[in-house]
Amino acid sequence: MRTLRRLLANWLPAYAFLYIAFLYLPVLLLPIFSINTAASPRFPLSGYTLKWYADLPKTPALIDATENSLIVGVAAAILATILGICAARAVTRYRFPGQRAVSGLIMAPLVLPEVIVAIALLIVLLQLGLSLSLFTVVLGHVLICVPYSVSVLISGFEGFDRSLEEASADLGETALGTFRRVTLPMVMPAIISSLLVSFTISLDEFIMAFFLTGTEATLPIYIWGQLRFAAKLPGVLALGTLLLFGSFILLTFAEILRRRAERRTRMTGAALA
Amino acid sequence: MTAAAEGSRPFVAPRARSSRLLQSEAFQGFALISPPFLYALVLLAVPILIVIAHSFWTQNYLTIDRTFTLEQYRIALTEPIYRDLLFRSLYISLVVSITTVVLAYPIAYYISFHGGQHKSLWLFLITIPFWTSYLLRVMSWKVILGYGGVLNSGLMELGIINEPLTSLLYNSNAVIITLTHAWAAFAILPIYVSLEKVDRSLIEAATDLGDGPFRRFLRVTLPLTLPGVISAILIVMIPTVGDFVTPKLVGGKDGVMIANAIQAQFGKAANWPLGAALSVTTLIIVSAMAGITVLIIRTAARFAR
Numbered sequence: 001m002r003t004l005r006r007l008l009a010n011w012l013p014a015y016a017f018l019y020i021a022f023l024y025l026p027v028l029l030l031p032i033f034s035i036n037t038a039a040s041p042r043f044p045l046s047g048y049t050l051k052w053y054a055d056l057p058k059t060p061a062l063i064d065a066t067e068n069s070l071i072v073g074v075a076a077a078i079l080a081t082i083l084g085i086c087a088a089r090a091v092t093r094y095r096f097p098g099q100r101a102v103s104g105l106i107m108a109p110l111v112l113p114e115v116i117v118a119i120a121l122l123i124v125l126l127q128l129g130l131s132l133s134l135f136t137v138v139l140g141h142v143l144i145c146v147p148y149s150v151s152v153l154i155s156g157f158e159g160f161d162r163s164l165e166e167a168s169a170d171l172g173e174t175a176l177g178t179f180r181r182v183t184l185p186m187v188m189p190a191i192i193s194s195l196l197v198s199f200t201i202s203l204d205e206f207i208m209a210f211f212l213t214g215t216e217a218t219l220p221i222y223i224w225g226q227l228r229f230a231a232k233l234p235g236v237l238a239l240g241t242l243l244l245f246g247s248f249i250l251l252t253f254a255e256i257l258r259r260r261a262e263r264r265t266r267m268t269g270a271a272l273a
Numbered sequence: 274m275t276a277a278a279e280g281s282r283p284f285v286a287p288r289a290r291s292s293r294l295l296q297s298e299a300f301q302g303f304a305l306i307s308p309p310f311l312y313a314l315v316l317l318a319v320p321i322l323i324v325i326a327h328s329f330w331t332q333n334y335l336t337i338d339r340t341f342t343l344e345q346y347r348i349a350l351t352e353p354i355y356r357d358l359l360f361r362s363l364y365i366s367l368v369v370s371i372t373t374v375v376l377a378y379p380i381a382y383y384i385s386f387h388g389g390q391h392k393s394l395w396l397f398l399i400t401i402p403f404w405t406s407y408l409l410r411v412m413s414w415k416v417i418l419g420y421g422g423v424l425n426s427g428l429m430e431l432g433i434i435n436e437p438l439t440s441l442l443y444n445s446n447a448v449i450i451t452l453t454h455a456w457a458a459f460a461i462l463p464i465y466v467s468l469e470k471v472d473r474s475l476i477e478a479a480t481d482l483g484d485g486p487f488r489r490f491l492r493v494t495l496p497l498t499l500p501g502v503i504s505a506i507l508i509v510m511i512p513t514v515g516d517f518v519t520p521k522l523v524g525g526k527d528g529v530m531i532a533n534a535i536q537a538q539f540g541k542a543a544n545w546p547l548g549a550a551l552s553v554t555t556l557i558i559v560s561a562m563a564g565i566t567v568l569i570i571r572t573a574a575r576f577a578r
Contacts, residue, residue, distance in 0.1 A: 016383045019376065020398065023457060026413035027402045029423065033416065041416045042426060083309040094302025102306055105313045111508055113515020113559075115532045116552045119539050120320035123327065123549075143316050146309055204406050206518060211539065223408050227522070233412075240409040247404040255397055 030244060034237040041233060052238040062239070065222035069203055072134055072218055076141035077199040083142065084149030084194055091150075092157040103150075110147040117143065118211040125212070132214035140208035145198035152197055152254075156190020156261040189261035196254035200247050219243070327549035337545065345550030355534060355551060362514050362531040362555070363562055365445055369452040370460075370510035370566075374502060376453065377460035381501075382494075384461075385468035396465065403458045411522045414451040418442040418523065443525025451519050456512075460505040467501025468494075496574055503567050510566070514559045531555050 029041070037047035056062060087106050091099065109117055118140060125136050164186075168178040206220040213221060223239065226232040328345055331338045349355050384395045402410070417423045418441040425437040441447065471494060479489040517532035524530070531551060538548025 012379060012383045012387065015379050019380045022454065023399065023402045026410050026417060026454065027405050029413050029416055030405070030409060040421070042421045042423070083312055086305050086307075087309040090302045090306035094298050094305065096299035096302035096306075099302070099306075102303075102310050105318060106306075106309050108313065108317060111511050113512050113532065113556065115515040115517055115535055116321070116324070116556060117317065119535065119548060119552060120324045121316060122539060123323055123545065124316070124320040127323075139316060143313070146312070150309075200404055204404070206408055220406065220408055223406065227408065227412060236409070236412075240406050243409075244405045248401060251401070251404055252397075255393075259393065 027244065030237050031241045034234060034241045036234065039231050039234055041237070052234040053242075055235055056238060056242075059235075061217070062222060065217045065219050068134055068216050069219040072137050072141060072209075073199045073202040075138045076145055076202040077195045079138070079142045080145035080149045080198040081153075081191060081194045083146050084153050084198075085191065087146070087150045088153035088157050092154055093162070106150065107147045109144050114144070114207045118208050121208075122211045132212055134213065134216050134218075136212040136214075137209050137218065140212045141202040141205055144205060144208060145201050148201060149194040149198050152194045152258060153187070153190050156187050156193070156258065187261065189257035193254040193258040193261065196250045196257075200250055200254075203243070203247070324549045325553055327546050328553045330546045332544050332546050345546045346554065348547060349550045349554045355531070358529060358531045358534050359555065359558065361445065361529075363558065365448055365452070365530060366510050366513040366559065367562065367566070368449050369456065369513050370506045372449070372453050373456050373460045373509050374464070374505050377457060377505065378464055378502070381461050381464040381468055385465055385471075396462070399461055400458050403455075407455065408518065408522075410455060411451055411519050414447070414454065415442065415523050418447055418450070442523060444527045445524065447523040447525075448519050448528040448530070451523050452513055452516065455519070456509045459508050463504040463508065464498060464501040467498040471497045491577055495577070499570065499574055503570060506566060506570070507563050510563050511559055514555055 032045070033041040034052055035048050035050065036045045037049045037051075038045075087103065090096075091103055121136075121140055121143070125132070125139070130136060164182055165178050168182045169175070173181065204220060205218075206224065209218045209221055210224070217225070219239075223236055226236045327337070329341050329343070331340075331342055331344060349359075380399070384392055384399075388395050415422075419425070420437050420439060420442070422437075422442070424441060425434070428434045429437065475493050475497070476489060479493045484492065514530070515532045515535075517530065517536045520528045520530040520533055532555075535548050535551050535555070538544045538551065
């Protein structure tokens with residue numbers, strides 16, 4: 001039994017590291033091949049260059065796609081977070097009939113095949129006579145982002161002590177005043193974290209944008225177009241590397257804020273208990 | 274005067290009742306959740322109902338004939354091409370979901386039981402790769418599995434093979450590998466959450482009562498984390514069936530999936546009713562498959578105990 005336990009204890013960490021290697025292998029290839037002089041991605045590297053990066057700002061289509069993606073990402077993040085606040089607050093603060101069904105519908109995009117959600121939305125928008133544009137992409141992205149926003153916000157709202165709000169109301173604050181001066185400061189880190197997560201999802205979202213965009217391309221649509229040309233691959237890899245670092249910075253920030261929110265709600269809860 | 278007072282009463286009562294209603298917890302909760310609810314209703318539930326409606330219609334060139342027919346379902350279920358695509362998609366999403374969960378369980382277990390103080394760092398480390406552009410992650414697998422790719426050149430360098438393997442890319446296995454990688458975090462997180470909820474004293478109790486590590490795991494830990502395993506399977510299996518990017522980039526001819534056919538009906542082929550029928554069929558069959566898988570897991574778990 002002791003040997004088995006030792007085997008198990010040694011087997012797991014080794015497996016964990018192998019698994020992490022499996023997860024990171026495709027990701028690490030992006031920066032490696034983005035500084036390769038040859039256009040075809042294979043080892044050994046033929047030499048080091050930054051020319052693929054230098055070419056990026058000289059591509060007008062890429063600049064347009066970046067602008068479009070930023071517009072869509074910011075709009076989707078704000079809308080999804082506003083809707084997410086409503087849902088997360090309602091779920092953590094109130095009990096009402098039909099709660100499971102309602103939140104089930106809101107979270108449904110998480111477990112539905114995205115292609116089906118996208119074509120359903122496409123049919124409706126076209127039948128309503130809306131022409132496809134960045135606006136329709138935003139509508140789709142908000143749908144996809146809300147479930148993530150709700151999960152992030154619920155972890156920030158949970159454990160939030162209701163007696164703080166009651167105290168504020170007893171001291172004569174209006175409902176709005178209580179929200180602004182008591183609730184909001186406590187949950188602000190979770191809200192910013194939700195904004196960052198939603199923005200990152202929108203920035204990388206392809207399937208919705210593929211069906212719902214008109215003539216304006218977002219970044220993933222631009223990348224999709226470039227993938228057909230083997231010679232364009234290093235440029236795309238360079239772009240991907242930049243996006244990876246951008247997302248990494250945003251998400252590290254989001255994670256720090258989320259943890260701070262968690263700690264803050266927990267600490268005040270403990271102080272009052 | 275009394276008549277006036279009595280007369281005014283019916284006006285007061287409803288207002289009092291309505292203000293009580295407005296202040297009630299249920300009403301406030303519902304009012305608060307209604308914006309996201311209405312959004313999902315208008316842009317998700319209604320559109321899906323309209324897709325279902327389309328699946329019973331037919332299309333003549335650009336106009337849609339709204340007489341009820343099951344013709345599209347006949348095509349979706351009996352045409353060999355769609356039937357094959359559907360079977361292959363179900364096979365791929367079944368294999369992907371089971372592989373992903375089996376590979377994810379030990380890592381979730383390791384983080385939960387041996388992660389110590391660095392649990393959230395581990396979780397963060399695991400989620401990072403999933404924030405890389407999805408298209409580029411798929412592309413990266415193409416680079417790894419390709420003819421002159423990383424894996425082939427690595428194996429040749431080591432002398433394990435003499436000439437590049439062509440069996441790595443452009444088939445359903447390439448799709449399975451890529452999707453298993455793509456969905457890893459979605460399997461790890463629910464399993465981790467359920468492992469965190471396991472009362473550690475139950476495991477100690479099992480040890481005290483003489484269970485070895487393997488029996489202890491099978492009889493205590495695994496049954497208690499079954500909800501996490503099941504939600505991981507569902508969260509991977511159902512969306513996987515709808516991926517058309519991975520099959521298109523690494524699947525080749527033999528890796529095409531049903532989502533590619535659906536996408537074509539809303540793109541070049543432009544046959545919405547058929548695309549709708551394919552979507553509805555896929556959704557129903559994959560849900561049925563998910564349900565059966567869950568049932569089998571539950572039954573197996575009961576017997577294992």
